[in-house]
Amino acid sequence: MATRFTxxxxxxxxGLLAVLAALPWTLKGNYYIYLAIMVGIYVILVTSLNLVxxxxxxxxxxxxxxYGIGAYTCSILQVRDVLTxxxxxxxxxxxxxxxxxxxxxPMLRARGPYFAIGTxxxxxxxxxxxxxxxxxxxxxxxxxxPGPGQPTIAGVKxxxxxxxxxxxxxxxxxxxxxxxxxxxxxxxxGRAFMAIREEEELAEAIGVNPMRYKVLSFSMGALIAALxxxxxxxxxxxxxxxxxxxxxxFNLLVMVLVGGAGTISGAVVGTILLWMLPEVLQAAEEYxxxxxxxxxxxxxxxxxxxxxxxxxxxxxxxxxxIP
Amino acid sequence: MEQIAQQLxxxxxxxSAYALMxxxxxxxxxxxxxxxxxxxxxxxxxxxxxxxxVRWVGGGSYLLGLPLVMVVMACVGALTERYAFRLVxxxxxxxxxxxxxxxxxxxxxxxCVLFGHDWREIASPYNDVxxxxxxxxxxxxRLLIFVVCVLLAVCVYVFIMKTLTGKMIRATSQNHDAxxxxxxxxxxxxxxxxxxxxGLAAAAGAMIAPTFMVGPAMGLEPVTKAFVVIILGGMxxxxxxxxxxxxxxxxxSLGAAFVTSMYKDAFAFGILIIVLVFKPTGLFRR
Numbered sequence: 001m002a003t004r005f006t007x008x009x010x011x012x013x014x015g016l017l018a019v020l021a022a023l024p025w026t027l028k029g030n031y032y033i034y035l036a037i038m039v040g041i042y043v044i045l046v047t048s049l050n051l052v053x054x055x056x057x058x059x060x061x062x063x064x065x066x067y068g069i070g071a072y073t074c075s076i077l078q079v080r081d082v083l084t085x086x087x088x089x090x091x092x093x094x095x096x097x098x099x100x101x102x103x104x105x106p107m108l109r110a111r112g113p114y115f116a117i118g119t120x121x122x123x124x125x126x127x128x129x130x131x132x133x134x135x136x137x138x139x140x141x142x143x144x145x146p147g148p149g150q151p152t153i154a155g156v157k158x159x160x161x162x163x164x165x166x167x168x169x170x171x172x173x174x175x176x177x178x179x180x181x182x183x184x185x186x187x188x189x190g191r192a193f194m195a196i197r198e199e200e201e202l203a204e205a206i207g208v209n210p211m212r213y214k215v216l217s218f219s220m221g222a223l224i225a226a227l228x229x230x231x232x233x234x235x236x237x238x239x240x241x242x243x244x245x246x247x248x249x250f251n252l253l254v255m256v257l258v259g260g261a262g263t264i265s266g267a268v269v270g271t272i273l274l275w276m277l278p279e280v281l282q283a284a285e286e287y288x289x290x291x292x293x294x295x296x297x298x299x300x301x302x303x304x305x306x307x308x309x310x311x312x313x314x315x316x317x318x319x320x321x322i323p
Numbered sequence: 324m325e326q327i328a329q330q331l332x333x334x335x336x337x338x339s340a341y342a343l344m345x346x347x348x349x350x351x352x353x354x355x356x357x358x359x360x361x362x363x364x365x366x367x368x369x370x371x372x373x374x375x376x377v378r379w380v381g382g383g384s385y386l387l388g389l390p391l392v393m394v395v396m397a398c399v400g401a402l403t404e405r406y407a408f409r410l411v412x413x414x415x416x417x418x419x420x421x422x423x424x425x426x427x428x429x430x431x432x433x434x435c436v437l438f439g440h441d442w443r444e445i446a447s448p449y450n451d452v453x454x455x456x457x458x459x460x461x462x463x464x465r466l467l468i469f470v471v472c473v474l475l476a477v478c479v480y481v482f483i484m485k486t487l488t489g490k491m492i493r494a495t496s497q498n499h500d501a502x503x504x505x506x507x508x509x510x511x512x513x514x515x516x517x518x519x520x521x522g523l524a525a526a527a528g529a530m531i532a533p534t535f536m537v538g539p540a541m542g543l544e545p546v547t548k549a550f551v552v553i554i555l556g557g558m559x560x561x562x563x564x565x566x567x568x569x570x571x572x573x574x575x576s577l578g579a580a581f582v583t584s585m586y587k588d589a590f591a592f593g594i595l596i597i598v599l600v601f602k603p604t605g606l607f608r609r
Contacts, residue, residue, distance in 0.1 A: 059417055059420070059421075106596075106599070106600035107596070107599065107600075109599070109600070109603035110599045110603040110604070111603065111604075112416055112417060112420075113358040113416070113417075113420050113558075114554060114599060114603065114604065116358070116417075116420060117358065117547070117550045117551075117554065117595070118595060118596060118599045120547060121547065121551070121591075121592030121593075121595050121596055122592075122596065124544075124547065124588070124589070124592050125589050125592050125593065125596075128586060128588065128589050129589075132585050132586065246543065250424060250428065253421075253424070254425075254428075257421060286432075286435050286436055286440070287432070287436060288432070289428045289429075289431060289432030289435065290428070290429060290432030290433050290435070290436060291432070292428055292432070293424075293425045293426070293427070293428025293429035293430075293431075293432055294425075294429055296421070296424070296425035296428065297407060297422060297425035297426065297429065300411070300418060300421050300422055300425060301407065301410045301411060301422070304411075304414060304418065
């Protein structure tokens with residue numbers, strides 16, 4: 001521990017954490033806190049997709065679908081008065097994780113473009129079902145989701161309706177997600193993921209069961225996506241099938257690849273960049289796909305490993321400091 | 324019985340457009356191993372060009388617009404090859420797919436900005452002419468879709484199988500190095516194929532458009548279905564693409580009429596997922 005507290009890296013991260021903790025107090029107006037919360041939710045989503053795409057090498061276009069299924073499961077359980085927010089979130093996360101495994105088991109047998117297009121079809125079907133199964137999902141929109149509300153814990157009332165409080169909730173979950181994914185990819189399991197990414201046959205030859213690890217990665221990705229979905233529904237109070245659309249999966253893919261697939265920091269950088277750029281450019285909503293597409297194209301042609309892949313390759317010292 | 328005949332006719336018509344689109348995708352996949360998703364946007368822009376052509380020149384010359392649209396979009400397709408896909412030719416296959424996604428987002432996003440989100444109608448004069456074949460009713464426009472798509476598909480098939488350039492394209496798709504050795508320019512063949520595929524997709528869009536609405540979001544669904552077709556028909560197989568396109572059209576219209584119309588668009592994707600479960604590399608692997 002002594003070395004940890006004297007290392008510059010540790011204090012650099014503590015400084016970053018302090019900046020993130022102070023962020024809502026420096027932002028003027030609720031809109032910017034809303035943006036910070038959305039970026040946080042997307043960091044969770046993109047980090048989990050990075051596990052599937054960046055570390056396991058499976059281009060999934062079903063991540064938006066799992067996000068949507070998580071959000072809907074969590075919300076429906078609350079709206080129907082079956083469960084309150086936290087248990088509903090837990091059920092949604094487990095349900096979506098299991099669903100991810102069940103779907104992944106057959107789908108992951110397909111490879112490359114077959115897998116990408118197969119998962120895209122899953123997204124399309126999910127969005128169609130969410131829209132058309134009106135008895136369950138409310139059709140075009142589902143509102144009146146209570147969310148975490150204003151519980152009293154140890155005599156202290158925590159008001160989750162406040163933007164600042166929700167920001168800290170999302171921040172904590174995002175940090176834990178990043179730490180968890182970091183732990184996973186630096187474990188034996190993570191090395192198996194990366195072996196499959198590099199060369200599936202070779203991985204199999206050295207005793208890694210590709211199907212088992214691919215399904216594990218896909219299911220973990222789905223599970224974390226559902227967590228993000230639950231947080232989103234609790235924040236917004238209303239959701240619509242659009243969150244499970246193919247466009248959503250496209251955007252998440254762009255964030256992973258632009259930031260740098262297979263780097264922990266890449267998912268964060270990609271998310272922040274692609275949320276902030278339209279804001280900085282003062283671009284209207286309708287310019288977003290154009291901007292995203294242009295960035296994706298430029299990055300994939302000139303920096304195939306993404307921004308953080310490039311930055312980390314400059315010097316080993318940088319790669320040591322930035323995961 | 325009458326309803327079945329009517330639905331089969333409808334299936335043939337939408338199927339012919341799927342076949343044309345799938346043919347373009349299959350040619351490009353065959354030669355460059357790129358799942359060129361951008362064809363969905365090319366299809367959509369083809370429909371938009373036709374919309375403006377009919378608005379400015381008049382509906383009477385609708386069919387004159389078709390070759391024009393095809394040539395313009397073939398040039399656009401060739402440009403995407405030259406300035407995007409060629410740059411990543413030596414990268415892993417997945418990169419080509421991602422470039423295609425990026426192009427799709429640019430073209431669709433650009434169209435939203437340029438044309439707006441509104442859905443428009445193309446006033447084709449053939450929409451109002453109704454023909455009766457016994458129990459089967461069809462508008463002249465829909466008959467034209469079928470005739471033009473089949474004609475184009477036959478022309479391309481003959482071009483690929485019989486002409487020298489077609490043989491060079493086929494040689495390139497079999498083996499790049501061997502094709503280079505006998506003096507075929509792989510880059511040029513790739514350029515031609517992207518142009519040809521894009522022209523076909525634009526033709527499908529321009530023909531189908533008068534029976535639907537025209538809008539920037541119209542391309543996603545047909546290109547995804549065309550993917551389903553080429554995965555079922557064997558990636559890169561010309562014959563598989565044509566037959567598969569018609570088959571999908573029939574399944575959809577019969578399914579919509581006799582099973583459920585709400586999930587009409589989900590049939591293709593459901594079939595694909597089921598096929599991938601049992602045959603992860605598609606039905607007819609080349």
